[in-house]
Amino acid sequence: xxxxxxxLLLFAVMxxxxxxxxxxxxxxxxxxxxxxxxxxxxxxxxSNIFAEDVIENFNASAGVNAPSLExxxxxxxxxxxxxxxxTNTLRKYNRAxxxxxxxxxxxxxxxxxxxxxxISSTAxxxxxxxxxxxxxVLDLSSxxxxxxxxxxxxxxxxxxxxxxxxxxxxxxxxKLGNNNNEFxxxxxxxxxxxxxxxxxxxxxxxxxxxxxNVILRFFPKTxxxxxxxxxxxxxxxxxxxxxxxxSYDTLRSKEIKGxxxxxxxxxxxxx
Numbered sequence: 582x583x584x585x586x587x588x589l590l591l592f593a594v595m596x597x598x599x600x601x602x603x604x605x606x607x608x609x610x611x612x613x614x615x616x617x618x619x620x621x622x623x624x625x626x627x628s629n630i631f632a633e634d635v636i637e638n639f640n641a642s643a644g645v646n647a648p649s650l651e652x653x654x655x656x657x658x659x660x661x662x663x664x665x666x667x668t669n670t671l672r673k674y675n676r677a678x679x680x681x682x683x684x685x686x687x688x689x690x691x692x693x694x695x696x697x698x699x700i701s702s703t704a705x706x707x708x709x710x711x712x713x714x715x716x717x718v719l720d721l722s723s724x725x726x727x728x729x730x731x732x733x734x735x736x737x738x739x740x741x742x743x744x745x746x747x748x749x750x751x752x753x754x755x756k757l758g759n760n761n762n763e764f765x766x767x768x769x770x771x772x773x774x775x776x777x778x779x780x781x782x783x784x785x786x787x788x789x790x791x792x793x794n795v796i797l798r799f800f801p802k803t804x805x806x807x808x809x810x811x812x813x814x815x816x817x818x819x820x821x822x823x824x825x826x827x828s829y830d831t832l833r834s835k836e837i838k839g840x841x842x843x844x845x846x847x848x849x850x851x852x
Contacts, residue, residue, distance in 0.1 A: 603644070603799075604643075604644060604645070604646055605644065605645050605646070605695075605696060605799045606645075606646050606647070606692075606693065606694045606695065606696070607639060607645055607646070607647045607694060607696045607697070607698055607739075607795065608647065608648065608653070608688070608689050608692045608694040608696070608697045608698070609632050609635055609636050609639075609647050609648075609650070609653075609697075609698045609700065610632075610653070610667070610671060610688070610697060610698065610699050610700070611626070611628035611629045611631070611632035611650070611671075611699075611700045611701070611702075612628050612671045612672075612674055612675035612699070612700065612701035612702075613626035613627075613628045613629055613671075613675070613701075613702075613714070614628075614629065614632075614650060614653065614654065614657075614667070614671060615654070615657070615664070615667065615668055615671070617654075622716050622719070622720070622766070622769075622772045624716055624772065624776050625776075626702075626714060626715075626716070627702040627714070627715045627733070627735075627779055627783075628675075628700050628701050628702040628735070629650060630776075630779060630780055630783050631700055631702060631735060631783045631787050631788050631791070632650060632700050633649075633650060633783075633788075634783045634784050634787065634788025634789070634792075635647070635698065635700065635737075635788045635791050635792045635795075636648075636649060636650070637788070638788055638789055638792030638793070639792055639795070639796075642792070642796055644796060644799060644800055645792075645795065645796055645799060647698075648692065653692070656691070656692065660691070663688065663691055666684055666687060666688060667688055669681075669684070670684040670685060670688065671699075674699050674701060675701050675703070675712070676712065678701070678736060678738075680699065680738065680740065680747075682740070682742075682745045685697050685699075685740055685742055686742040686745065689742040690742075694742070695741070695742055695743050696739060696740065696741060696742065696748070697739075697740045697742055698737060698738070698739050698740075698791070698795060699736075699737065699738045699740065700735065700736070700737045700791070701735070701736050702715070702733060702734070702735040702736075703715075703733075703734055704717070704718040704731045704732070704733055704734075704757060705731070705732055705734055706729060706730065706731060706732070707730070707732070715733060715757065715775075715779070718731050718757070718764065719764060719765070719766055719772065719775060722758075722763075722764050722765050723765045723766050723767060726765075728761070728762050728763055729762060730756070730758070730762045731756075731757040731758060731762075731764055732754055732755065732756055732757060733754065733755040733756075733757050733779075734752070734753070734754050735752070735753040735754075735755075735787055736750070736751070736752055736753075737749075737750065737751045737752075737753075737791045737794075738750045739794075739795050739798060748798050749794055749795065749798050751790070751791060751794055753786070753787050753790070755782060755786075
């Protein structure tokens, strides 16, 4: 009997323990989600480009799931009430970073998500608060020969829709144009090059950084966060984190032409 009990105990110890992975569903809503091909060049809006990069990083993490923009658009288009609510909510956020928590919760409930990530990308100047799309600025600069230091500003906000709280927010800035502040496209091929450059910037910097910051909120690391020395004005300390600082030099060496240090925003490494 004792031998049987010992064998039973040994068998139980050797059995692999079943683990349950925790997965979080996040609804990613770029401010230009419903503005498909409305610009002169008929290119995807920049907030949509960055949102796709974020979603790709989420779904590769095995810890955070996010539906594709295509499926989100289809679901919204099939529901007129939801479409009107989403359009109005994203317009408010894009124009003045105004977040309607009640509306965001209703939208997230429609997708069975408890977290929503809002993303906006607009072109601005330091002398004006007017927010324009990147392609609108490119069209104006190309048509009228305007030379001005435009800056691409991307904002991201992670919202806990259950408690109506902002879990994290980040701000990223990138100079548009060359060192002479020229941002023009005289041909479709030149415009396509601009899209490629922004896509590279999204994949290497913005999309990766936003996704890693969000993942960090759901799966905190044991490493101590380091406050970024860049662009810390008017921002809470919890906004800026950096893991494995040496990796910054590696990424810096692959800098996209025309970027400066402020282009890198708040970046997390090592996830």
